[in-house]
Amino acid sequence: MHKTLIVTNDFPPRPGGIQTFVHSMALRMRPEDVVVYASTWRDGSEVRKFDAQQPFQVVRDRTKIMVPTPRVTRRAAEILRAEDCGSVWFGAAAPLGLMAPQLRRAGAERIVGMTHGHEAAWAQLPASRQLLRRIGAGTDTLTYLGEYTRSRIASAVGPAVAARMVQVTPGVDEQLFHPDSGGAEVRAKLGLTDRPVVVCVSRLVPRKGQDTLIRSWPRVLRAFPDAVLLVVGGGPYRADLEKLAAQTGVAASVVFTGAVPWEELPAHYGAGDVYAMPCRTRRGGLDVEGLGIVYLEASATGLPVVAGDSGGAPDAVLEGETGYVVPGRDTAALAERLTTLLGDPALRARMGAAGRAWVDSTWRWDLLADRLAGLL
Structure with a gap:
């Protein structure tokens, strides 16, 4: 498996379902195969403490919300080359997936964009629908949660990209969530x-x-x-x-x-x-x-x-x-x-x-x- 650069706004200790999704997936990869490039959230000491506890490397951007600006894109490309990453995983495809073409030129061989409920909403508005089409064209695979999100995103990205969509959902830790949980x-x-x-x-x-x-x-x-x-x-x-x-x-x-x-x-x-x-x-x-x-x-x-x-x-x-x-x-x-x-x-x-x-x-x-x- 390639070493993977995870590019995401959604990462703990910021709370939320996507954050848990991305973090839980990252924990199930070999630590030496993962580098996370994420936004910062709230108090710096809380973020630093969390990052220090992770088994893999976490690189924080200085902004609380990353958008695919030239600076953020250059930084992502620098990390990808410095860490010799062969694949990129966008924790949420929109909007950071717009960086996909530049990261491919920087050496990414595989690019996967996760989609969630907000990408399905993007598919309903003309301007964001066009951006979603660009994201789909720049990635090898867009994932979807279920038939509801798949059908709406597929209508925006077109038949060729829709054919490459694969279902990947959040999971449940059955050893943590169980009937005798306290x-x-x-x-x-x-x-x-x-x-x-x-x-x-x-x-x-x-x-x-x-x-x-x-x-x-x-x-x-x-x-x-x-x-x-x-x-x-x-x-x-x-x-x-x-x-x-x-x-x-x-x-x-x-x-x-x-x-x-x-x-x-x-x-x-x-x-x-x-x-x-x-x-x-x-x-x-x-x-x-x-x-x-x-x-x-x-x-x-x-x-x-x-x-x-x-x-x-x-x-x-x-x-x-x-x-x-x-x-x-x-x-x-x-x-x-x-x-x-x-x-x-x-x-x-x-x-x-x-x-x-x-x-x-x-x-x-x-x-x-x-x-x-x-x-x-």
């Missing part, structure tokens, strides 16, 4: 022992649909008066959600944990009886869920899931087997699925077991990392 301890700490719990682990932003969960909660409480909605994660939407919970009259049964450390996430999933994130598409399709790895992490933890219908989120659910998909704005449909699951322990157990088995057979990191290695 949920009972979290329940005890939060005072939720012996109460029905619906958990949502996600960033607090409008697309994720925590507001729909809160609006549906009075219906759930009519069936299960002692039920609790456990909202795990931080984000700019928290104040609005807390205000909504108070206005809806359910504040006493909604618990906000704020952001929790990555290593504590499995236990917080495990604190729930049901996982729910009713994500929805916004801004005319420009704000859309690419896949929804949280549903698979919940499945690995043994929970049934209730997903919204935004973008590729349904790709992470086997309808009626590992959970359900509902319209992201339909509070009645959401409440019906939640009360059905809360009231049927056998159904929860069956769906949780099916989800765990599906993750083990299809979504493990080692399987997906092997696919990426083949492309590189």
Whole structure:
């Protein structure tokens, strides 16, 4: 395998799904085969501490958001030549994939661009659609998360590039996310022992649909008066959600944990009886869920899931087997699925077991990392 230069804006300690995706893939490559060129994020000491803990080399650009300017492109080419990298992997194809032709001239033999939900949004606007076509032409392979993202990106890049697209998705660490992940301890700490719990682990932003969960909660409480909605994660939407919970009259049964450390996430999933994130598409399709790895992490933890219908989120659910998909704005449909699951322990157990088995057979990191290695 060639030594690979990973060029990415999305890399820890900056939080997010793409960041976790890129980092987890990089950790499954031989350290001597990887060099990461990434943007900087927030406090320099936090970034330096994180980088020092990595088994591979990380080179940080001085900017918080890298764009394919001549300076950034020259720096990427310098790293590629100095480290004798034969392949390039763009953690997110847009916009950094616009550097592909220059990096090929600098010596890259293979160039792979990962696409996510935002590239599918780019495909809907004329100007960004043309840029996406250029990115596709400059790479050997564009990856996609699922049929939703593939179909939209393929329409922009044209038949020749679309024929070279390959599915590579985020994975789940099945040894980290499992049914005995420490949920009972979290329940005890939060005072939720012996109460029905619906958990949502996600960033607090409008697309994720925590507001729909809160609006549906009075219906759930009519069936299960002692039920609790456990909202795990931080984000700019928290104040609005807390205000909504108070206005809806359910504040006493909604618990906000704020952001929790990555290593504590499995236990917080495990604190729930049901996982729910009713994500929805916004801004005319420009704000859309690419896949929804949280549903698979919940499945690995043994929970049934209730997903919204935004973008590729349904790709992470086997309808009626590992959970359900509902319209992201339909509070009645959401409440019906939640009360059905809360009231049927056998159904929860069956769906949780099916989800765990599906993750083990299809979504493990080692399987997906092997696919990426083949492309590189």
